[in-house]
Amino acid sequence: MSLRILMVIHTEWSPNLGGPRAQIELGEELAARGDHVEKFSYEDAFPPVPPARSGSALRVRDFVRSNRSFAARARDHVRAHGQRFDVIDANQTDLPFPKRDLGFSGLLVARSVGLIPAYEDFERWAARRWPEPPSARRLVYRALTWPGHRRRLRDVERSFRHADLINVSNRDDLKAVAEGMGFGDKVVMFPFSLPEARRETFRTARAGVAERLAARVVAFIGAWNSRKGSRDWPAIVRRVRERVPDARFLFLGTGHDRDYVLSGFRPEDRAALEVVPRYESRDLPRLLAGATVGAFPGYLEGFGFSVLEKLAAGLPTVTYDAPGPRDTMSLLENPAMVPIGDTDAFAGRVAGLLLLPPDRYAELAEDSLRAAARLSWREIAAATREAYLRRLEEIRG
Numbered sequence: 061m062s063l064r065i066l067m068v069i070h071t072e073w074s075p076n077l078g079g080p081r082a083q084i085e086l087g088e089e090l091a092a093r094g095d096h097v098e099k100f101s102y103e104d105a106f107p108p109v110p111p112a113r114s115g116s117a118l119r120v121r122d123f124v125r126s127n128r129s130f131a132a133r134a135r136d137h138v139r140a141h142g143q144r145f146d147v148i149d150a151n152q153t154d155l156p157f158p159k160r161d162l163g164f165s166g167l168l169v170a171r172s173v174g175l176i177p178a179y180e181d182f183e184r185w186a187a188r189r190w191p192e193p194p195s196a197r198r199l200v201y202r203a204l205t206w207p208g209h210r211r212r213l214r215d216v217e218r219s220f221r222h223a224d225l226i227n228v229s230n231r232d233d234l235k236a237v238a239e240g241m242g243f244g245d246k247v248v249m250f251p252f253s254l255p256e257a258r259r260e261t262f263r264t265a266r267a268g269v270a271e272r273l274a275a276r277v278v279a280f281i282g283a284w285n286s287r288k289g290s291r292d293w294p295a296i297v298r299r300v301r302e303r304v305p306d307a308r309f310l311f312l313g314t315g316h317d318r319d320y321v322l323s324g325f326r327p328e329d330r331a332a333l334e335v336v337p338r339y340e341s342r343d344l345p346r347l348l349a350g351a352t353v354g355a356f357p358g359y360l361e362g363f364g365f366s367v368l369e370k371l372a373a374g375l376p377t378v379t380y381d382a383p384g385p386r387d388t389m390s391l392l393e394n395p396a397m398v399p400i401g402d403t404d405a406f407a408g409r410v411a412g413l414l415l416l417p418p419d420r421y422a423e424l425a426e427d428s429l430r431a432a433a434r435l436s437w438r439e440i441a442a443a444t445r446e447a448y449l450r451r452l453e454e455i456r457g
Contacts, residue, residue, distance in 0.1 A: 061449075062094045062095050062096065063090070063095045063096070063146045063147055063445065063448065063449065063452075064095070064096045064144060064145045064146045064147070065087070065090060065095055065096065065097045065098070065145060065146065065147045065148075065149060066097075066098050066099070066100060066138075066141075066142070066145045066147070066148045066149070067083040067087055067097065067098070067099040067100070067101075067149050067150075068099070068100045068101075068134050068138075068148060068149065068150035068151060068154050068155060069083055069099070069101050069102075069150070069151040069154060070101070070102055070105075070130040070131075070134075070151060070153070070154050071101065071102050072101060072102050072103055073099055073101040073102075073103065075341040076338075076339075076340060076341050078173070078365055078366075079151070079173055079174075080101065081252070081365060082171075082173055082229070082252045082363070083099070083149065083151075083171070085252070085253070085254075085255055085437055086252075086437065086440070086441055086444065087099070088255070088437075089255075089437045089438060089440075089441035090441050090444075090445060093441065093442075093445070095445070098145075100134055100137050100138075102130065104137070105129070105130050105133040105134065105137075106129075106130075106133075130154060131153065131154055131155065131156060131157075131215065134150070134154050134155055135155065135157055135161070135162060138155065138162045138163070138164055139162060139163050142162055142163060142164040142166075143163070143164070143165075145164075145166055146166045146167065146452060147166055147167045147169060147448050147452065148164060148166065148167070148168050148169065149169045149171055149227070150168070150169065150170060150171065150219070151170075151171050151172075151173065152170050152171065152172050152175075152176060152215075152216050152219050152220070153176065153212050153215040153216055153219055154219070155168070155170075155219060155222075156214075156215035156216075156218035156219045156222065157218070157222060158222045159222065165455075166452065166455070167224050167225065167448055167451055167452040167455060168222065168223050168224050168225075169223060169224065169225045169226070169227055169448065170219040170220050170222075170223035170225075170226050170227070171226075171227045171228075172226070172227070172228045172229065172233060172237070172362060173229060173362040173363065174229075174360075174361065174362030174363075174384075175228065175233045175236060175237065175362065176212055176213065176216045177213060177216060177236075177241075178232075178233070178236060178360060178383070179287070179360065180209065180212075180213060182287055182359060182360050183287075186286045186287070186291075186359075190286060190291055217241070220237065220241065220243055220246075221243075223246070224246075224451055224455060225246060225247075225248060225447070225448070225451050226243055226246055226247045226248070227248055227249075227250060227444070228247060228248075228249050228362075229249065229250065229251055229252060229362050229363040229384075230249065230251070230361075230362065230363060230383055230384050230386075230387045231249060231387055232383035232384070232386075232387075233249070233362065233383065234247055234249040248447050250440050250443060250444050250447075251363060251387060251388075251435055251440065252363045252365065252368070252435070252440070253368070253435040253436055253437040253440055254365075254368060254369070254372055254432065254435075254437070255437060256436075256437075256438075258345075258372075259372045259432060259433065261345045262344075262345045262348070262369065262372040262373045262374070262432075263372065263373075263374065263429060265345035265346055265348070265349045265373070266345075266348070266349050266373055266374045266425075267349050267350045269418050269421055269422045269425065270418060271350065272350065272351065272352045272421075272425075273352060273414075273416070273418060273421055275308070275350050275351070275352050276304060276306050276307045276308055276352055276414055277307075277308050277309070277310055277350060277351045277352050277353075278300065278307060278308070278309045278310065278351070278352065278353050278354075278355050278410055278414070279309075279310045279312065279347075279348055279351035279352075279353070279354050279355070279370065279375065280293075280309070280310065280311050280312065280354075280355050280356060280366075281312045281313050281344075281356070281366035281369060281370065282312075282313060282314075282356065282358065282366050283313065283314060283315045284311070284314035284315060284316045284320070284321050286359075287358060287359055287360055288356070288357075288358045288359075289356065289357030289358050289359070289380075290321075290324070291324075292357045292401070292403050292406070293309075293311075293324075293325075293357065294324050294325045294326065294329070295403040295404075295407070296355070296357060296403050296406055296407045296410070297309055297325060297329050297332070297333070298326060298329060298407075299403065299404060299407035299408070299411075300407045300410050300411045300414070301329060301332065303407075303408075303411040303415075304411050304414045304415060307332065307411070307414055308332050308333075308334070309332060309333045309334070310334050310336070310347070310351060311333065311334065311335045311336065312336045312339060312344070312347055312348075313336070313337070313338065313339060313366075314335055314336070314337050315337060315338070316335075316337060317335070317337055318333075318335040318337075321333070321335045322335070344369060345373065348369070348370070348373040348375065349373070351373070351375055352375070352413070352414055353375060353376055353377065353378070353410055353413045353414055354367070354370030354371070354373070354375035354376070354377030354378070355377065355378050355379075355406070355410055356370070356377065356378075356379045356380075356385060357378075357379070357380055357403070357406055358379070358380060358382060358384070358385060359380065359382050359400055359401070360382055360383050360384065361382070361383065361384025361385055362384055363384055363387070363388070364384040364385050364388060367379060367384075367385050367388045367389065368388050368432055368435065370428070371388070371391075371392075371428040371429070371431050371432040372428075372429070372432035373428075374425040374426070374428050374429050375425070375428055376396065376413045376416075376421065376424040376425060376427075376428060377389070377396065377428065378396045378397075378398070378406060378409045378410050378413065379396070379397050379398075380397065380398060380399070380400045380401070380402075380406070381397040381398065381399060381400060382400050385397070388431075389431075391431035391432075391434045391435070392427055392428065392431045393427050393430075393431075394424065394427060396409045396413070
């Protein structure tokens with residue numbers, strides 16, 4: 061039987077954002093298999109989206125507004141249209157209501173693309189590790205966002221409790237939700253992938269081995285924040301350049317301009333850094349084409365498309381042994397992971413990759429391509445669909 065599926069997420073429905081990409085690309089694969097897929101996202105709840113608010117992040121007032129209002133508007137949409145669907149696949153916090161309140165009798169799935177309680181734990185840990193002096197601006201920001209953070213934590217638990225199934229994207233989150241939060245076998249885990257056409261674009265766009273090794277470029281993809289390693293990069297850059305003085309660094313999708321990103325680096329290192337605050341998703345293969353090495357010193361991810369995209373570009377990549385990246389890096393025959401926060405070890409692995417002989421570099425590049433190809437949206441969609449259909453039949457039975 062074909063399934064009628066509604067995808068729900070509180071962000072814009074854009075492949076330029078990491079959050080909705082899983083639902084967008086999974087939905088496209090399910091539709092190709094004959095299922096009917098619709099979505100309800102930020103721009104549906106709050107039309108139209110002002111141009112000044114589009115991009116990689118919402119403003120603080122939009123953050124507060126969306127967390128306060130999106131779930132209520134999503135509930136109204138489900139009450140009006142939910143009877144048309146067999147499955148509602150909603151991001152955590154977006155439908156924290158019992159099904160009787162929604163007027164929905166099909167399969168309700170709560171999806172995590174990054175486990176919010178784990179992210180909140182990290183922010184508290186980061187505040188202790190990297191304390192900042194108090195300021196009026198920071199105090200105002202905390203006052204504005206604190207109610208939203210508390211509400212999100214509450215709504216995560218409610219979303220999971222009322223859902224028929226909880227879909228997470230890495231093994232650490234599977235254990236945290238199944239065992240730590242006590243939801244047991246209600247939790248399933250499915251990774252993400254790249255569409256075959258996009259993976260092929262990465263592969264064919266890359267420069268030759270000699271050109272890449274000569275470039276000495278280390279590529280990072282991600283928002284510029286402590287969870288993704290912004291605090292560690294100055295030490296990493298300093299130590300890599302001590303071993304490889306002509307190394308250069310490319311920071312993609314930071315969400316902040318060059319001056320903001322470079323403010324934490326030594327003046328003598330700044331000329332070696334290039335910052336691209338935003339880019340179109342379709343341009344990423346070109347941006348990575350001449351890079352030598354991928355690097356992601358992130359502490360915590362849901363899945364982390366950025367690591368997978370570096371591998372798909374044939375970049376030997378270094379990460380911390382952290383939730384999210386460790387699942388993706390485990391696909392490699394020779395994963396380059398170091399303990400979380402060990403900037404010396406991280407820089408050492410990056411420098412070592414930059415100085416590899418061409419034949420060894422080519423072997424690791426091929427290993428990266430093979431690892432990226434091991435994840436297939438076709439297989440993930442089939443397994444997800446089977447899990448949804450099995451649980452739906454149990455509910456209807």
